[in-house]
Amino acid sequence: MKYLTLYLPYLFVGFSLWLPTKPWFFPGDEVTYFAILILFVLFQSFLLYFKTKHSFLEHSFQNYLPSNWIIASFYFLFMLCFPILNRSWGDGLLLLETNLLETKLFGFQFTLDEILESILHSQLTHVLSSFQFPEDPVLSYSILSYVAGVFFLFVFLSIGKKQSKDVSILFLLSSGGILLGFGYAENYTLVTATHLSLYLFLYRYTNRPEENDFLLYGSTALVALSMLFHLVSGYLVIVLVYLWIYHSPKEKKIKHLVFCTLLGSMILLPWFVYFSAFHDPTVDHNSTHLIHPPFYPFKRWISANHFKEILSVLFWNVFLSAFYLLYQFTFQKEKWKLFINNPFHKLMLVVILAFFLHGFFHNPQLGFPADWDLMGFYWLPITFLAFLYWKHEARIVWEWIPLLMFGTTLVIVSAIQLNKTNPKDELLWEITKKSIFTYANENEFFIKSLPKEDKKFFAKGDFLFFKGEYITKQLCDFPEKKFLIESMKQHRKQWKDGFLKGTFKSKENLNVFLTEATKTNVLYLKSLEANKICHPML
Numbered sequence: 001m002k003y004l005t006l007y008l009p010y011l012f013v014g015f016s017l018w019l020p021t022k023p024w025f026f027p028g029d030e031v032t033y034f035a036i037l038i039l040f041v042l043f044q045s046f047l048l049y050f051k052t053k054h055s056f057l058e059h060s061f062q063n064y065l066p067s068n069w070i071i072a073s074f075y076f077l078f079m080l081c082f083p084i085l086n087r088s089w090g091d092g093l094l095l096l097e098t099n100l101l102e103t104k105l106f107g108f109q110f111t112l113d114e115i116l117e118s119i120l121h122s123q124l125t126h127v128l129s130s131f132q133f134p135e136d137p138v139l140s141y142s143i144l145s146y147v148a149g150v151f152f153l154f155v156f157l158s159i160g161k162k163q164s165k166d167v168s169i170l171f172l173l174s175s176g177g178i179l180l181g182f183g184y185a186e187n188y189t190l191v192t193a194t195h196l197s198l199y200l201f202l203y204r205y206t207n208r209p210e211e212n213d214f215l216l217y218g219s220t221a222l223v224a225l226s227m228l229f230h231l232v233s234g235y236l237v238i239v240l241v242y243l244w245i246y247h248s249p250k251e252k253k254i255k256h257l258v259f260c261t262l263l264g265s266m267i268l269l270p271w272f273v274y275f276s277a278f279h280d281p282t283v284d285h286n287s288t289h290l291i292h293p294p295f296y297p298f299k300r301w302i303s304a305n306h307f308k309e310i311l312s313v314l315f316w317n318v319f320l321s322a323f324y325l326l327y328q329f330t331f332q333k334e335k336w337k338l339f340i341n342n343p344f345h346k347l348m349l350v351v352i353l354a355f356f357l358h359g360f361f362h363n364p365q366l367g368f369p370a371d372w373d374l375m376g377f378y379w380l381p382i383t384f385l386a387f388l389y390w391k392h393e394a395r396i397v398w399e400w401i402p403l404l405m406f407g408t409t410l411v412i413v414s415a416i417q418l419n420k421t422n423p424k425d426e427l428l429w430e431i432t433k434k435s436i437f438t439y440a441n442e443n444e445f446f447i448k449s450l451p452k453e454d455k456k457f458f459a460k461g462d463f464l465f466f467k468g469e470y471i472t473k474q475l476c477d478f479p480e481k482k483f484l485i486e487s488m489k490q491h492r493k494q495w496k497d498g499f500l501k502g503t504f505k506s507k508e509n510l511n512v513f514l515t516e517a518t519k520t521n522v523l524y525l526k527s528l529e530a531n532k533i534c535h536p537m538l
Helices: 008-018 030-053 057-063 068-081 093-106 115-130 137-159 176-181 189-205 209-229 231-247 250-278 304-331 333-340 343-361 379-392 398-418 423-449 455-472 481-500 507-530
Strands: none
Touching (some): 008 304, 008 398, 068 137, 068 398, 093 423, 093 455, 115 137, 137 176, 137 189, 137 379, 176 189, 176 379, 176 398, 189 209, 189 231, 189 379, 209 250, 231 250, 304 333, 304 343, 304 379, 333 343, 333 379, 343 379, 423 455, 455 481, 455 507, 481 507
């Protein structure tokens, strides 16, 4: 029975591909997936047959296994060859546009949601431009993404160095979350690397009761640092509470609570207070999730669509590792109890729970596949736990090799597919960059004259209308073209007057304007979709 269970992932993939509409987590074509599916079902059956009939062949097979370092090295070369260039996955052009615009106007991008992520990407763009590289955030995002990817590989390899030929690295390589390290332009790579630093720290010190001070203070510092990279790390406070309850001795409970609270506050508060009140410009309070948290609608918490979204993200990010752990829990009860009794392994379950709460309560703004990265932070702790369970086994469990290779192959197919670019998007990005440079040169002086609390909000709206006019002029003629250009000009004038005359201090006036401007922006987006760019001014 348990051997038949190993075929469930293959059955699920086959069933998904037969659906009238292919799920978003299969970006490749059906023919490729079916060919891979048939190949690995045969491989799985072959191994299971020889395991029961000719177990002595296991030792022969092991001699031909490459080391984890060799597998990871070839995989990294693949990562370099196939960076993610599909802008429909993640925040896409909007993220790149905002980063470059704020970098040109204010020196760097910053937001309370992801302070260090945005600042580091902006600063790297500055550094690269001083060495005559193009002033393009795509480059800085790609470099830091690859740095994070190398870090992911190195940590897993270093932990597993004592058993270098057990293919354990495939747990990482078969998890869709590894695509964060494929030159991916998003603000989730560095925070994920920081999370891995936290897990590595906990791995080293959770099982050392004599070092409870270092464990609690170090964990608090790393969680606070992670929150500076991205506020989603706030869910890790649940882990800190768990550590305080189970790893703080009774006589130190109050001391640890006070000192950890002070330490976390000392790391976080200066950044938030500075950018909220003192930096020029201050943060845009209209666009931060800290003030406007996007929780999933209460009435839809328990719904088929919500659970479908959660399971889709789970499958894309970490289906093989999750299935592996579930299999062990179901069929290896005694081994599982022994494994999970380890304090660090229990702690990783708490981490997984914390990020599953985020996946359940957070309402993705863009939907899927765009928000696969934001909603799947549990991929790394699940992968890490599956990796450690494999290491915990006394020998290689051969029947899992085909599944590990199957999962890795699916990720490779996804990477190859997401490496493909849309020429229209690439041209649009080149024109958008030009519009940003033009806008910054023409408006930087006026924006600097505004109050520091208005600068970012004004620039964001003003550039929206400027860009709409700039790009619409380059579209082929269509009936609404002149009307749309004039509407953008008028909105831009009203936007400027609203700040200069103070009429937008009234939320009612601001909301009326934004309602009308949104209608124009929708028309602009539809025209952009329906019409070609005929005269690119590059």
